[in-house]
Amino acid sequence: MIDIELTDIAHGGACVGHSDGRAVFARFGLPGERVRVAVTEERSKLLRGDVVEVLDNPSPHRIDHPWPVAGPLGVGGAELGHVEFDYQSEWKTYVLNSTLRRIGGQRLVDHLAESGIQPHVFPFDGDRANGGWHTRTRVELTVDADGFPAMYRNGTRETVAVGHVPLAVAEIDDLEVFGGSWAGQFRPGQRLRAVAPSGSDPVLMIDKNAFWAPLMPAEPYVREDVVVGHNLYSYRVRANGFWQVHREAAAQLIAMVMRAAAVQPGDNVVELYSGAGLLTQPLAIEVGQGGSVQSLEGVRQAVEDARANLREFSWATSRTSAVSAQLVGKEAGDVVIADPPRAGLGQEIATILAGTGANRIVLVSCDPASMARDIRAMVDAGRKVVSMESVDMFPNTHHFEVVTALV
């Protein structure tokens, strides 16, 4: 145990303090607090740990963690549960700006300021009433040695049985994964995924098999209906495939990307990392028959879903391919949309993309550090950021989403 004062917020959900010349990254603290930290990892220059007691100066933004098993020294997945809802977006706004400065450098900060952009992470208004809990339509679990649904203790492979997951929407509770009827159905080490789609009944995946209820096999596909303004987009999605987890995220992401992309009828769009076609479908409708959308995705099963979701739009195609520097250099589009995984595009692909003839590039980022690196590379290559919108799609965790448009 060490006692320290927390002086800053770091990217990754921890606050920062110092002990004997080493930086300490402590989860479950708040800036300004004097705290006792249980150390969970020790390296030559830094320590990591969890705040187990506030000794002095408790933050006015602290609340009791509503899900204690995910609190200090518990399972991962709710590392901001001790932070009051409205302050979580302040926290994330601070992380976004400090990461842009740390990784993008003063030049990028000045560039954004000159473009009139003030990066800010907004919460979903609808989340306030529930403090950001009960928002997720996908929940991943494992099965412990006794056959119970469990999660991993943060940073370890040690399983901890859980009796509920308050991050999940109420429809997932209806599956009663933690209740009696599934008793004896799970084997140690199996992976469970509870899925509550917007357009069909909830299912539980046990490894690769889907079930409506114990011993009732289900189709491995679900339907997602996404309403954006007056438009309804409908999708077939593999139950174990990628889909935005917050119940509002799919609609919000479409709205943000369509604003940022400003596509016109007749445009030729290239979409990288397209998943099951969440963005491809609205892009195809917007460009119309006179235009085209070419989407690339690395997972073949997601491309199969995308093709099913694009059947009515012959001018939109989905191809299985790893996004590579070589390929990005060859793809020509008026508008390019990229929604990469957490690792981002990488400096090389970002630079090559910036050098293509695209009139507009939209980058969707779920990690501010890789985003800052990629945007910096594109600005260094001569692009200009014209908008940046950010929403808290992952309340009670440190994650958030940013959509950036460059010309």
Ligand SMILES: C[S@@+](CC[C@H](N)C(=O)[O-])C[C@H]1O[C@@H](n2cnc3c(N)ncnc32)[C@H](O)[C@@H]1O
């Ligand atoms: C953040 S998801 C976005 C998917 C889609 N835009 C959506 O919102 O549903 C990123 C996608 O990139 C795919 N992916 C990851 N690495 C890839 C790579 N190197 N090449 C192509 N696709 C990749 C993943 O399979 C995943 O579908």
